[in-house]
Amino acid sequence: MVSAGTGTGAGTGEGLAADGLSLRFGATAAVDDVTLAVAPGEVVALVGPSGCGKSTLLRLLAGLEAPDAGRVAWGGRDLTRRPPDGRGFGLMFQDHALFPHRTVGENVGFGLQVQRVAPPARRQRVAEVLELVGLAGFEGRTIDTLSGGEAQRVALARSLAPSPRLLMLDEPLGSLDRTLRERLAHDLRAVLTGLGTAAILVTHDQEEAYAVADRIVVMRAGRLVRDGPAADVWRHPRLEFVARFLGHDNVLDAPTAAALGVGDGSCPVVVREAAIGLVGADDAGAGGRAARVVDVRFRGATSRVTLEVAGADGGVLLAVHLAEPPPLGPTAVVLDPSQVEPLDRST
Amino acid sequence: MTARGRPAWRRLAWPAVASVPVLFLALFFAFPVGTIIGRGITDGSVLDVLRRRSTGQLLWFTVWQAAASTVLTMAVGLPAAWAVARVDLPGRRLLRALVLVPFVLPTLVVGAALRATFERFGLDGSGGGLRLQDTVWAILLAHLVFNVAVVVRVVGGYWAFLDPRAGEAARVLGASRWRVARSVVAPRLAPALWSAAGIVFLFCFTSFGVILTVGGPGRPTVETEIWRYATQRTDFATAAALAILQLATVVVLVLAVNLLERRTSTGAAARRPVPPARVRSWRRRLEVVAALGPALALVVVPLVVLVERSLAVGDGHGLANYRALGRTTDNGLFVAPLTAVANSLLYAAAAAAVAVVVGGLASVVVVHAGRRPGRALDLALMVPLGTSAVTLGFGMLLALDEPPLDLRSSRAIVPIAQALVGIPFVVRSTVPALRAVDPRQREAASVLGASPVRARLAVDGAVVGRTLLVGAAFAFAISLGEFGATSFLARPDAPTVPVALFRLLGQPGAELRGQAMALGTVLAALTAVSVLVIERLRPRDALGW
Numbered sequence: 001m002v003s004a005g006t007g008t009g010a011g012t013g014e015g016l017a018a019d020g021l022s023l024r025f026g027a028t029a030a031v032d033d034v035t036l037a038v039a040p041g042e043v044v045a046l047v048g049p050s051g052c053g054k055s056t057l058l059r060l061l062a063g064l065e066a067p068d069a070g071r072v073a074w075g076g077r078d079l080t081r082r083p084p085d086g087r088g089f090g091l092m093f094q095d096h097a098l099f100p101h102r103t104v105g106e107n108v109g110f111g112l113q114v115q116r117v118a119p120p121a122r123r124q125r126v127a128e129v130l131e132l133v134g135l136a137g138f139e140g141r142t143i144d145t146l147s148g149g150e151a152q153r154v155a156l157a158r159s160l161a162p163s164p165r166l167l168m169l170d171e172p173l174g175s176l177d178r179t180l181r182e183r184l185a186h187d188l189r190a191v192l193t194g195l196g197t198a199a200i201l202v203t204h205d206q207e208e209a210y211a212v213a214d215r216i217v218v219m220r221a222g223r224l225v226r227d228g229p230a231a232d233v234w235r236h237p238r239l240e241f242v243a244r245f246l247g248h249d250n251v252l253d254a255p256t257a258a259a260l261g262v263g264d265g266s267c268p269v270v271v272r273e274a275a276i277g278l279v280g281a282d283d284a285g286a287g288g289r290a291a292r293v294v295d296v297r298f299r300g301a302t303s304r305v306t307l308e309v310a311g312a313d314g315g316v317l318l319a320v321h322l323a324e325p326p327p328l329g330p331t332a333v334v335l336d337p338s339q340v341e342p343l344d345r346s347t
Numbered sequence: 348m349t350a351r352g353r354p355a356w357r358r359l360a361w362p363a364v365a366s367v368p369v370l371f372l373a374l375f376f377a378f379p380v381g382t383i384i385g386r387g388i389t390d391g392s393v394l395d396v397l398r399r400r401s402t403g404q405l406l407w408f409t410v411w412q413a414a415a416s417t418v419l420t421m422a423v424g425l426p427a428a429w430a431v432a433r434v435d436l437p438g439r440r441l442l443r444a445l446v447l448v449p450f451v452l453p454t455l456v457v458g459a460a461l462r463a464t465f466e467r468f469g470l471d472g473s474g475g476g477l478r479l480q481d482t483v484w485a486i487l488l489a490h491l492v493f494n495v496a497v498v499v500r501v502v503g504g505y506w507a508f509l510d511p512r513a514g515e516a517a518r519v520l521g522a523s524r525w526r527v528a529r530s531v532v533a534p535r536l537a538p539a540l541w542s543a544a545g546i547v548f549l550f551c552f553t554s555f556g557v558i559l560t561v562g563g564p565g566r567p568t569v570e571t572e573i574w575r576y577a578t579q580r581t582d583f584a585t586a587a588a589l590a591i592l593q594l595a596t597v598v599v600l601v602l603a604v605n606l607l608e609r610r611t612s613t614g615a616a617a618r619r620p621v622p623p624a625r626v627r628s629w630r631r632r633l634e635v636v637a638a639l640g641p642a643l644a645l646v647v648v649p650l651v652v653l654v655e656r657s658l659a660v661g662d663g664h665g666l667a668n669y670r671a672l673g674r675t676t677d678n679g680l681f682v683a684p685l686t687a688v689a690n691s692l693l694y695a696a697a698a699a700a701v702a703v704v705v706g707g708l709a710s711v712v713v714v715h716a717g718r719r720p721g722r723a724l725d726l727a728l729m730v731p732l733g734t735s736a737v738t739l740g741f742g743m744l745l746a747l748d749e750p751p752l753d754l755r756s757s758r759a760i761v762p763i764a765q766a767l768v769g770i771p772f773v774v775r776s777t778v779p780a781l782r783a784v785d786p787r788q789r790e791a792a793s794v795l796g797a798s799p800v801r802a803r804l805a806v807d808g809a810v811v812g813r814t815l816l817v818g819a820a821f822a823f824a825i826s827l828g829e830f831g832a833t834s835f836l837a838r839p840d841a842p843t844v845p846v847a848l849f850r851l852l853g854q855p856g857a858e859l860r861g862q863a864m865a866l867g868t869v870l871a872a873l874t875a876v877s878v879l880v881i882e883r884l885r886p887r888d889a890l891g892w
Binding site for chain 2: 062063064085095100101110159162
């Protein structure tokens with residue numbers, strides 16, 4: 001299978017190194033031969049569609065599941081057989097999994113309590129992390145009085161309190177509404193980069209991944225299919241699946257690309273929006289291709305414009321976002337081949 | 348339609364529906380129990396009996412054995428509850444059904460099976476070896492067999508709804524498995540733990556059939572003494588005084604458990620059962636075996652021995668004991684044991700029918716008659732379940748002996764008493780189903796032109812049919828095995844199976860002992876069939892499983 005590109009910490013023995021991890025549930029491979037390295041201080045987003053094995057991979061790393069094959073190490077030391085309480089990792093659960101019978105302070109202090117941190121030091125640390133997540137003074141509150149955003153912050157504070165060397169966050173913002181999500185994603189990035197611990201963020205939302213992480217790892221059906229710096233993965237998705245998942249609109253198969261003159265017909269391509277120039281109906285023929293504006297959707301600052309470009313047989317649909325959309329009807333486009341990204345032959 | 352415009356019959360509809368269960372309770376529960384209390388007070392015997400030293404000793408032993416039984420039962424039942432609720436075992440439904448069997452198994456069958464087991468393994472003192480029969484250990488063991496199912500049912504049912512991720516979160520935060528059990532699981536299970544311990548203690552405190560069959564004459568409890576004073580010494584005053592003592596203890600206990608349950612409640616359970624975890628390692632497999640093994644052995648071994656003994660004839664095996672059930676011999680029964688089977692089936696069917704009618708109407712009232720009257724009726728219907736069966740039977744015997752309610756020699760009195768215990772089960776299975784009906788469905792039916800009564804029948808009726816059947820099967824199973832009240836009320840010439848079984852067990856001789864084992868096996872089989880019917884009819888995701 002594709003050799004997933006390696007991150008910065010690989011091979012040095014520093015930080016997390018997962019090697020050939022596999023876990024089967026009956027006939028399905030939930031996690032299939034996953035190799036992943038995360039350096040201290042690095043924030044990695046693990047993205048993929050629902051059910052692709054992201055959460056299971058986190059559970060394997062945390063020690064909540066035992067792998068059928070492969071190993072997990074930190075700083076060169078094998079942790080595969082260590083129970084979850086002996087790994088020094090933190091995991092923030094989807095929907096938070098707060099202890100309902102304990103107050104906010106007791107939730108956040110739990111990890112310190114089991115480490116036998118003395119009560120005064122514990123109280124201080126709890127106050128510290130609560131302040132870090134913007135909930136100073138919440139110690140005495142009960143869990144059922146928290147709003148969704150507050151519960152999310154308490155869960156984050158709870159996983160931060162024992163200062164884990166690796167923090168894993170499973171869809172931390174999943175259950176929140178959109179505006180709250182954008183704000184908290186921003187806060188989350190500030191907290192993670194400020195701390196300098198290694199972090200893995202699981203999400204199915206690529207915007208959230210860009211907002212929080214520097215590096216993106218794409219997972220599909222239990223396997224890692226792409227791994228690299230966020231901007232690089234966006235610009236060179238390499239696989240049709242990755243391109244579509246990361247939100248590229250204009251992915252064309254090989255024959256269609258050839259018909260539009262943006263490929264040699266050997267591989268599918270992504271036509272970046274920068275490649276698409278609208279030149280007006282009169283310029284059709286003069287280097288432009290005949291096209292029609294078939295749909296305009298107002299999106300606020302820009303509008304999403306759908307073009308039907310004349311291709312081999314029938315039209316090909318391309319989308320661009322424009323601040324000043326043209327009227328519906330005939331137009332012409334120029335396609336810049338240097339802004340067309342070829343993809344791998346098969347996915 | 349405005350309230351003023353309602354026809355008179357509809358304004359009277361609720362009181363009319365409610366009057367059936369209320370009258371039933373008043374006549375057949377409140378009146379008999381009130382009669383006992385009245386008898387005890389007017390005779391002035393209560394204080395007198397309470398002042399006796401023997402009463403203190405009796406109460407102490409009753410409390411002591413109940414507490415010890417409860418601790419033992421929790422110790423064996425909790426691991427089994429964990430395994431059944433949280434682990435994805437092969438044959439999980441069968442295992443669960445097996446562990447739960449004794450919950451509905453008649454006390455007399457458990458008693459008979461344990462006696463058979465003691466005899467089989469020489470623990471009855473006959474071989475001069477270790478003796479369990481007629482000791483307090485036998486009582487504790489019998490209570491354990493009987494009540495493990497309660498713990499598995501109550502705690503396991505709750506456990507299945509606890510989100511395991513709180514425990515996993517604690518593990519990742521550095522807590523050991525033991526620490527998770529103590530700091531995360533136990534506090535959240537607390538309401539179920541108190542509830543299970545309370546029920547088990549109550550059952551052991553008012554236990555009757557088991558004490559009589561395996562405890563022997565030297566181990567009386569309050570319950571068995573009520574029975575002895577009432578039936579053998581015909582000292583009604585002392586019996587009534589002891590019954591009052593027991594009622595008071597039970598009331599205090601129920602209130603205390605209720606308080607503890609509410610105090611510890613965190614109100615945080617998942618809406619659906621959490622899927623059980625797969626067993627992936629050999630270590631985990633061993634843990635499951637260790638957790639489930641003792642509970643399973645306690646249920647399976649005595650029952651297997653009971654069946655084996657029922658087939659034992661001389662040195663070999665055969666069906667002679669079963670054939671003898673059809674003959675009237677010198678068995679102290681006056682009738683053939685098979686007649687008792689017919690009696691039991693008839694009584695149980697009648698009791699189930701009464702329980703379904705009264706319980707069904709009561710459920711409708713509980714759900715639709717407003718918060719306060721509904722809750723009050725719900726609670727009132729639960730009281731007979733907590734009242735000792737012997738007190739109930741004794742009370743009916745005392746109270747219902749004058750015209751117009753002279754039922755003492757009527758056959759109807761047996762199913763009526765048994766129905767009292769069955770009604771709460773009907774209500775418990777029907778009320779949640781009725782509550783779950785979306786009122787908009789009823790509104791939709793009305794908009795489509797159905798009258799209010801028609802809409803209720805069409806929407807609620809469809810849902811309730813099945814749960815009423817579950818309730819009926821429960822009531823039937825419980826009536827089959829009911830012994831405490833029936834032992835007072837069944838006419839000597841028309842014994843039920845438990846009554847016949849008790850008399851057979853009291854007779855000497857290997858032949859009658861063999862017949863007792865056969866009759867016990869028949870009763871166990873009849874109960875098992877009822878349980879299978881319940882398992883098949885029960886909605887899959889019901890909280891109470």
